[in-house]
Amino acid sequence: MPRILYWGRDLGDLGDDELAALAVSQQPQQVSNTVDDETAVSVLPEPATGWMGTPGLTGHRDGAAFSALFTVDSVEQGDRADPASPAGPADPTGPAGPAAPAGLAGPAGPDESIRPGQIVTVTASDPDAAIALTLDLGLDAAGVVMQRATVRNAGESVYTLDGVMLALPVPLAATELLDLTGRHLRERSPQRSEFTVGTHVRENRRGRTGLDASLVLAAGEQGFGFRRGEVWAMHVGWSGNHRVLAERTPQGESILAGGELLLPGEVRLAPGEKYTTPWIYGAYGDGLDEVSRRFHDHLRARPGHPRSPRPVTLNTWEAVYFDHDLDRLTELADLAADAGVERFVLDDGWFRGRRNDRAGLGDWYVDETVWPRGLHPLVDHVTKREMQFGLWVEPEMINPDSDLARAHPEWILATGHRMPPEARHQQVLNLAHPDAYAYILERLDALLTEYRIGYLKWDHNRDLVDAGQGPDAGAGVHAQTRATYRLIDELRSRHPGVEIESCSSGGGRVDLGILARTDRVWTSDCIDALERQQIQRWSEVLVPPEMLGAHVGAGVAHTTGRSHSLTFRAGTALFGHFGIEWDLTAAMAAERAELARWVALYKDVRDLLHTGDVVRADHADPSVLVHGVVARDGSRAIYAVVQLATSVQSPTGVVRLPGLDPEARYRLGPLAPGDEPAGPTRSPLRWWESGVELPGQVISAAGVQAPTLYPERLVLVAATRVATAGTRGEETSTRAGVGR
Numbered sequence: 001m002p003r004i005l006y007w008g009r010d011l012g013d014l015g016d017d018e019l020a021a022l023a024v025s026q027q028p029q030q031v032s033n034t035v036d037d038e039t040a041v042s043v044l045p046e047p048a049t050g051w052m053g054t055p056g057l058t059g060h061r062d063g064a065a066f067s068a069l070f071t072v073d074s075v076e077q078g079d080r081a082d083p084a085s086p087a088g089p090a091d092p093t094g095p096a097g098p099a100a101p102a103g104l105a106g107p108a109g110p111d112e113s114i115r116p117g118q119i120v121t122v123t124a125s126d127p128d129a130a131i132a133l134t135l136d137l138g139l140d141a142a143g144v145v146m147q148r149a150t151v152r153n154a155g156e157s158v159y160t161l162d163g164v165m166l167a168l169p170v171p172l173a174a175t176e177l178l179d180l181t182g183r184h185l186r187e188r189s190p191q192r193s194e195f196t197v198g199t200h201v202r203e204n205r206r207g208r209t210g211l212d213a214s215l216v217l218a219a220g221e222q223g224f225g226f227r228r229g230e231v232w233a234m235h236v237g238w239s240g241n242h243r244v245l246a247e248r249t250p251q252g253e254s255i256l257a258g259g260e261l262l263l264p265g266e267v268r269l270a271p272g273e274k275y276t277t278p279w280i281y282g283a284y285g286d287g288l289d290e291v292s293r294r295f296h297d298h299l300r301a302r303p304g305h306p307r308s309p310r311p312v313t314l315n316t317w318e319a320v321y322f323d324h325d326l327d328r329l330t331e332l333a334d335l336a337a338d339a340g341v342e343r344f345v346l347d348d349g350w351f352r353g354r355r356n357d358r359a360g361l362g363d364w365y366v367d368e369t370v371w372p373r374g375l376h377p378l379v380d381h382v383t384k385r386e387m388q389f390g391l392w393v394e395p396e397m398i399n400p401d402s403d404l405a406r407a408h409p410e411w412i413l414a415t416g417h418r419m420p421p422e423a424r425h426q427q428v429l430n431l432a433h434p435d436a437y438a439y440i441l442e443r444l445d446a447l448l449t450e451y452r453i454g455y456l457k458w459d460h461n462r463d464l465v466d467a468g469q470g471p472d473a474g475a476g477v478h479a480q481t482r483a484t485y486r487l488i489d490e491l492r493s494r495h496p497g498v499e500i501e502s503c504s505s506g507g508g509r510v511d512l513g514i515l516a517r518t519d520r521v522w523t524s525d526c527i528d529a530l531e532r533q534q535i536q537r538w539s540e541v542l543v544p545p546e547m548l549g550a551h552v553g554a555g556v557a558h559t560t561g562r563s564h565s566l567t568f569r570a571g572t573a574l575f576g577h578f579g580i581e582w583d584l585t586a587a588m589a590a591e592r593a594e595l596a597r598w599v600a601l602y603k604d605v606r607d608l609l610h611t612g613d614v615v616r617a618d619h620a621d622p623s624v625l626v627h628g629v630v631a632r633d634g635s636r637a638i639y640a641v642v643q644l645a646t647s648v649q650s651p652t653g654v655v656r657l658p659g660l661d662p663e664a665r666y667r668l669g670p671l672a673p674g675d676e677p678a679g680p681t682r683s684p685l686r687w688w689e690s691g692v693e694l695p696g697q698v699i700s701a702a703g704v705q706a707p708t709l710y711p712e713r714l715v716l717v718a719a720t721r722v723a724t725a726g727t728r729g730e731e732t733s734t735r736a737g738v739g740r
Contacts, residue, residue, distance in 0.1 A: 001040075001042035001043070001044060001046065001070055001072060001122075001124060002042060002043055002072075002075075002120070002122050002135060002137060003040050003041060003042045003043060003169070004043060004145075004168060004169050005019075005022065005023055005026060006022065006026070007145065007168060007169065007170075007232065007282065007284060008171070008230065008232070008284050009230065009284070009286070028251070028252075031251070034050070034251070035049075035050035037049075037050070039051055039251075039253075041053075041167065041169065041253055041255065042056070042167075043056075043135065043137065043147055043166055043167055043168075044056035044057060044070075044133070044135065044149060044164070044165075044166060044167070045165075045167050045255070045257070046068065046069060046070065047067055048067050048068065048069035049069070051253075052249060053199070053247045053249055053253070053255070054165060054199060054245060054247055054257060055165070056164065056165050056166065056167060056257075057131075057133075057151065057163075057164055057165075058161075058162040058163045058164075059131075059151075059159055059160055059161040059162050059163075060159075060160055060162075061129075061130075061155065061157050061158065061159055061160070062157075062160075065128070065129040065130065065131070065155075065159070067129070068126045068129045068131050069126055069128075069129075070124035070125060070126050070131075070133055071124060071125060071126070072122060072123070072124045073123045073124055073125055074122070074123045075120065075121070075122050075123075076120070076121045077118065077119070077120050077121075078118070078119060118138065118139060119136055119137065119138040120136075120137045120138070121134065121135070121136055121137075122134070122135040122137065123135075125154065127154075129155075130153070130154045130155030130156075130159075131151060131152070131153065131154060131155070131159065132151075132152040132153075132154045133149060133150070133151055133152075134149065134150040134152075135147070135148075135149050136148050136149075136150075140298055140301070141297075141301070142293075142294045142295075142297035142298040142301060143283065143284065143294045143297075144281055144282065144283050144294050144295065144297075144298040145168065145281065145282035145283070146279050146280070146281055146282075147166045147168075147279070147280045147282075148166070148276060148277050148278065148279045148280065149164050149166060149276070149277045150274050150275070150276045150277075151164060151269070151274060151275050152269070152272070152273070152274035153269035153270065153271055153272065153273055153274070154271075154272075155271060156271055157271070158268050158269065158270055158271075159268070159269045160265065160267070160268050160269075161262065161267040161268070161269060161275055162262060162264075163243070163259060163260070163261065163262050164259050164260070164275075164277045165243070165245070165257045165258065165259040166257060166258065166259060166277065166280045167255040167256065167257040168232070168234055168255060168256045168257070168280075168282045169253075169254065169255055170219045170232045170246075170254045170255065170256055171254070172252055172254065173221055173230060174195055174219035174220055174221065174230070174232060174254065175194065175195050175220075175221065175222045176192060176193070176194060176195055176219070176220055176221070176222050176223070176224065177192065177193050177194070177195045177200055177217070177218065177219055177246050178190060178191070178192050178217075178218045178219075178220070178224075179191060179202055179214035179215070179216065179217045179218065179244075180213070180214055180215045180216070180538055180541075181212045181214070182211055182212050182213075182507075183211055183212060184211050184505050184506065184508075184525065185506070185524065185525055185526040185531070185559050185560075186524075186526065186531060186535070187211050187212075187506065187507040187508075187510075187523070187524050187535055187539070188215065188507065188524075188534070188535050188537075188538035188539050189534070189538070190538055195219055195246060195248060195254070196248065197248050197249065197250055198247070198248065199245055199246070199247045200245060200246040200247070201243065201244075201245045202214045202217065202243070202244050202245070203241075203242075203243045203261055204241055204242050204243070204261065205241050205261065206241070206463040206464065206508075207240060207241060207428075207463055207464020207465075207467055207477045207480065207481075208239060208240065208460055208463065208464065208504055208508050208509045209238075209239050209240075209242075209504070209508060209509045209510055209511045209514070210463075210508060211505060211506070211507060211508045213508075213510070213511070214244055215235070215510065215511075215538070215539070215541065215542055216233045216234065216235050216291075216541055216542055217233065217234050217235075217244045217245075217246060217256055217258070218231050218232065218233040218234075218288070218291070219231070219232050219233075219246055219254070219256060220232065224287065224288070225287060225288065225618035226287050226288045226289045226615075226616040226617070226618055226658075227287045227289055227615075227616075227617065227618050227658055228286075228287050228618060229286070229287060230284070230285075230286060231284065231285050231286075231287065231288055231290075231291050232256065232282065232283075232284050233256075233282065233283050233284075233285075233288075233291045233541075234256040234257075234258055234280065234281065234282050235258075235280075235281045235282075235283075235295070235511070235512060235542060236258040236259065236260075236278060236280055236281075236511070237278045237279040237280070237281060237511055237512035237513040237516070238260050238278035238481070238511060238513045239481050239484070239485075239509055239511055239513045239514045240260065240477050240478060240480070240481035241260065241261040241262070241263065241477050241478075242258065242259065242260055242261050242278075243258060243259060243260075243261040244256070244257070244258040245257050245258070256282070258280050259277055259278070259280065260277060260278055260478070262478060263474075263475035263477055263478070264474075264475060265474040265475060266474060266475045266476075266477065266478040266479075267478065278513055279512065279513075281295070281298070281512060283295055283298075288541060288616075289613070289614065289615055289616060289658070289659075291541065292540060292541050292542070292614055293613050293614070295541070295542050295543075295544075296543075296544040296613075296614065299512075299515065299543070299544055299547070300544060300611075302516075304516075306499065306519045306520070306546065306547075309603070309606055309607070309610075310520075310546050310577045310578070310606060310610060311342035311343040311388060312340055312341050312342045312343065312578055312579060312580070312599050312602060312603070313341070313342070313343040313344075313345060313390070313455075313549070313551070313577070313578075313579035313580070314332075314336040314341045314343070314344050314345065314579060314580045314581070314584075315345045315347055315390075315457070315551065315579060315580070315581045316329065316332065316344075316345065316346055316347045317347035317348065317392075317581060318527075318553060318554065318558050318581045318582065318583070319332055319581070319582060319583035319584070319585075320332070320347075320349075320583070321348075321349070322348065322349035322354065322355055322356055322357075323349070324346075324349050324350060324370050324371070326371075326377055326378060328585065329346070329378055330377075330378065330381045331585055332583070332584060332585055333378070333381055333382050333385060333387065334385065335584040335585060335587075335592060336385075336387065336580065336584060337385035337386065337387055338592070338596070339580070339584065339592055339595050339596045339599055340596055340599035340600060340603065341387055341580065341599070342386075342387055342388065343387060343388040343389075343390055343454070343455060343579075344382045344387045344388070344389055344390065345389075345390035345391065345392065345455060345457055346375070346378065346389070346390070346391055346392065347392040347457065348392050348394075348459075349370075350366060350367065350370070350371065350375065350391070350392075351363055351364055351365060351366060351367055352365050352366075352367045352368075352403070353367065353401070353402065353403075354367065357424055357425055357426075358399065358401055358425040359399050359401040359402060359425075360399055360401075360402055361394055361397045361398050361399040361402055361426055362397070362398040362399060362402040362403070362404030362405060362429060363402050363403050363404055364393070364395070364440075364443040364444070364447065365443075374450075374451075375391075375451055376451070379451050379452055379453075383452055388454040388455060389451070389452055389453055389454060389455075390453065390454060390455030390456065390457060391447070391451070391453050391455070391456060391457070392456075392457040392459060393444065393447075393456055393457070393458055393459065394458075394459040394460065394461060395429070395431075395440045395443075395444060395458070395487070396428060396429055396431060396460055396480075396484060397426045397427070397428060397429060397459075397460070397461060397462065398411070398412060398426060398427050398428070398429045399425060399426050399427075400419075400422070400425075400426075400427060401425075404429075404439075405427070408435075408436070410433075410470065411429055411430055411433050411435070411436040412427045412428065412429065412430060413427065413428040413429070413430045413464065413467040413468065413469070413476050413480065414427075414466065414467075414468055414470070414471075415466045415467070415468030415471075415475075416468070416471055417471050418466075420465045420466035420467065421465060421466075423461075423462035423463065423465070424461050424462055426461065426462055428462070428464055428467060428480070430469060430470075430476060430480065431480055431483035431484055431487060432469060432476055432479035432480055432482075432483045433469070437483055437486075437487065440487065441487060441490060441491070444456075444487075444491055445491065445494060445495075448491070448494070448495045448498060449495075453498060454497065454498060454499065455498065455499045455500070455501070456498060456499070456500045456501065457501045457503055457522070458488075458500050458501060458502060458503060458518070459503045459504065459505075460502075460503070460504035460505070460508065460509055461504070461505050462505070464476075464477055464480065467480065481513075485513070485517060488500065488517045488518070489517060492517065499518075499519040499520075500517070500518045500519055501518060501519065501520050501521065501522055501549060502514045502515070502518040502520070502521045502522070503521070503522035503549075504522075505525060506522055506523065506524040506525035506526065507521065507522065507523050507524045507525075507535070507539065509521070510523075510539065510542075510543065512542075515543070515547065519547070520546070520547045520548065520549050520577050521543065521547060521548060521549065522549045523535060523536060523539055523548045523549055523550060523576065525559065526557075526559045526560065527550075527551050527552075527553040527557065527558070527559070527569075527573075527581055528553070528557035528559055528560040528562050528564070529553075529557075529564050529568050529569045529571075529572040529573075529712070530560075530562060530564065530568075530644065530712050531559075531560065532550065532572050532573075533572055533625055533642055533644065536548060536550060536572070536575065536576055537616065537625065537627060540614050544610070544614070545575055545576045545577070545609055545610060545614060545629070546576075546577055546606075546609070546610035547577065548576040548577060549576065549577050549579060550572070550573040550574075550575065550576025550577060550578060550579065551573055551578075551579040551580055551581040551582075552566070552569045552570050552573045552578075552579070552580050552581070552582060552595065552598070553569060553581050553582055554582045554583065554586075555569075555591075562712075564712055565678070565713065566591060566594050566595065566598075567673065567674055567676065567678075567713070567714065568712055568713055568714055570595065570598035570673075570674075571598075571640060571674045571714045571715075571716060572640075572642075572714070574598070574601070574602055574605075574609070574640075574674075574716075575609060575627070575628075575629070575640065577610075578599070578602040578606070580595070594673065597672075597673045598673060601671075601672075601673065601674075605638060608629060608631055608636060608637075608638065609629050609638065611631075611632065612629040612630050612631045612632055612637070613629065613630050613631075613632060613659055614627070614628075614629055615627065615628050615629070615630055615637075615658045615659035616658075617655065617656050617657070617658050619655060619656075621647055621648075621649065621653065622644075623643065623644050623645045623646065623647040623711075624641070624642065624643060624644070624647065624652060624653070624655065624706075625640070625641075625642040625644060626639060626640070626641055626642070626655045626656070626657065626658075627639065627640055627642075628640060628657065628658075628659070628717075630658075630659035630660060630719075634660060634661035634664060634696070634721060635720070635721045636718070636719060636720050636721065637657070637659065637660060637666075637718070637719040638671060638716060638717070638718055638719075639657050639716070639717045639718075639719070640674075640714050640715070640716055640717075641655055641706045641707070641709070641714060641715050641717060642713075642714040643679075643709035643710065643711055643712070643713050643714070644711065644712065645711045645712075646711050650680075650708065651679070651681075651705075651706075651707075651708035652679075652706040652707065652708050652709055653705070653706060654702075654703040654704065654705050654706070655703050655704065655705075655706045656699070656700055656701065656702075656703035657699050657700060657703065657704070657717065657719065658700050659700065660696030660697075660699055660700055660719060661696045661721065662695070662696045662697035662700065663695075663696065663697075663724065664695070664696050664721045664723065664724055665693055665694065665695050665696070665721070665722050665723040665724075666693070666694060666695075666696055666699060666719040666720060666721055666722065667691055667692075667693050667719070667720045667721075667722045668687070668691060668692050668693070668694065668699065668704060668717060668718070668719050669688075669691035669692075669717070669718060670688055670715060670716065670717060670718070671716035671717060671718040674714065674715055674716030675715065675716065676715075677707035677708070677709055677713070677715050678709065678710050678713050679707060679708035679709045679710050679713070680708060680710070681707070681708050685705060685707050685708075687704065687705070688707055692704070693722060696721075699719065
């Protein structure tokens with residue numbers, strides 16, 4: 001069976017003889033009290049070979065055929081343009097429905113600098129267990145490792161599949177683990193632990209990716225950071241239950257492994273049927289920034305990745321909530337257009353019976369009592385102001401207080417003769433039920449056909465608890481996830497111009513499975529800028545900034561009650577897909593004018609922010625964050641210096657600005673409107689007043705003195721290349737326009 005011989009720092013161009021010699025040099029010695037033959041840990045670890053860790057394949061035939069030992073039948077190698085496309089081998093365990101398209105609709109094809117990866121397909125079989133296996137193993141031009149497996153029942157009786165875990169090896173040099181956890185309004189919180197002998201397991205049983213999802217599981221050298229230390233990271237591209245683990249045996253064998261977490265009986269393969277795992281992704285880097293760059297390059301190379309400028313988006317939720325009034329909304333749209341907004345999204349509250357969150361989900365008809373002429377007057381007004389119209393939906397959910405629930409209680413995901421506990425006064429609609437699937441598809445298709453809708457905010461506001469497919473049926477999370485994928489794929493096929501945001505109580509469904517079908521994620525329901533600094537920082541380990549919704553909220557945060565300056569709120573939102581979630585009708589004219597300046601800045605620099613390399617400094621003071629984006633050609637960069645809290649030292653101190661071309665010279669200066677530091681200073685910072693010119697190596701290694709800032713404040717710094725090595729460039733920009 002195939003195994004990964006080496007995964008890490010580039011070894012150069014090795015020939016076949018050198019690769020063979022490498023394999024010999026890595027072969028371990030046999031030690032006492034182990035099996036006599038070498039235990040080669042394959043990408044699908046097999047207990048039958050003597051592997052004593054977590055099995056790669058678990059399943060049985062009524063207790064028999066519990067242990068498989070595969071023999072390779074064939075190996076094929078070739079290029080595939082998009083190996084991580086939503087389309088994949090047929091999955092008979094889900095409901096009948098339209099197949100996913102071969103690729104998502106979107107602008108032009110992949111960046112030509114990222115060539116298609118190379119895929120090796122291995123087929124294997126175990127005649128005793130009557131199981132056939134196909135492994136797809138790939139490495140794309142970004143350096144991302146991809147794996148998936150297809151298990152086929154080659155026998156004459158039902159094979160119950162309990163799980164498939166695909167593995168990536170890591171060396172003994174990886175002595176520390178990092179993954180992420182969190183909760184609603186505080187997603188993406190890092191946690192570290194020692195990588196010791198044993199198994200570190202993170203299981204998600206929430207039926208969606210999870211607000212506490214690990215996002216990535218990383219193993220690295222002790223103390224690794226964003227800019228230092230070798231790191232090996234793994235991600236499971238699946239939007240339902242999943243499992244990741246880091247495992248080290250007493251013999252020193254170490255792996256990262258992951259896959260879908262199947263509930264009992266979810267996959268029972270009849271003769272000839274097969275199951276395909278989600279893609280498992282791995283990325284290596286010298287520091288987490290390099291790991292992020294590989295994941296970002298991988299996503300940006302997909303044919304369906306959004307390439308048009310990411311529009312400034314206003315979402316109405318924190319402006320009006322459920323209080324929908326045409327006059328108020330048109331006034332809000334006018335103020336949004338005046339500020340430079342390009343997309344206007346009507347959030348929850350537009351459909352029948354939806355005056356609060358206790359009723360209406362499932363009744364996807366425009367509420368005639370609130371909108372007697374339908375949504376046309378608002379849609380027309382928004383489009384006349386040259387903004388795209390977007391709409392909030394939550395298709396996978398249902399309120400018990402709805403016409404749909406009263407008519408079809410059998411369409412609710414439930415186990416036995418009981419209902420699961422409600423969450424947010426709602427249950428889950430069983431999309432694996434063919435009639436429920438057809439109803440939701442028809443309703444969404446009808447809305448997209450009738451109205452000029454360019455964008456759907458697709459929400460998913462609860463975990464799947466006790467999720468069964470009926471009193472006498474089995475668990476339903478696997479089928480629900482597959483059906484959701486098919487639903488989105490079909491809508492994208494019918495309406496290729498419509499973009500979709502994955503929102504799930506904020507950041508509860510963020511993974512490469514849903515991102516194969518959507519154009520961005522709502523990073524968190526919390527838009528408090530202080531919380532967002534950390535949430536966005538760690539979300540970007542996997543997801544590039546153009547796919548992370550980041551909005552400017554009101555002066556007092558809806559979720560925390562904190563008050564922040566507009567500079568701090570807008571400067572935080574700048575480093576994502578910029579938007580607004582604020583009742584502009586209640587804002588002062590001066591605030592709207594300042595907001596318009598930030599909108600103008602975003603439009604001016606979004607080409608850099610959404611194509612460049614995300615960089616994060618490993619600053620010694622935890623109260624200070626330094627992050628930014630550097631153009632791929634090294635020509636320019638934008639950084640934020642953020643004071644999160646009061647520090648034990650004052651002033652803020654010297655900060656290193658990473659990622660610049662060490663051989664080039666750069667002009668550094670403040671970037672308006674984030675150029676006014678607020679802090680307890682007694683004298684001006686000299687270079688801040690007139691700019692400074694330094695080599696990239698000096699800026700990244702020696703750093704520059706940062707302005708002294710009050711807590712929960714930030715400033716922006718722009719770097720523009722003015723000369724190559726060995727020359728001294730002339731000033732090319734003024735204080736107000738550096739880097740623009």
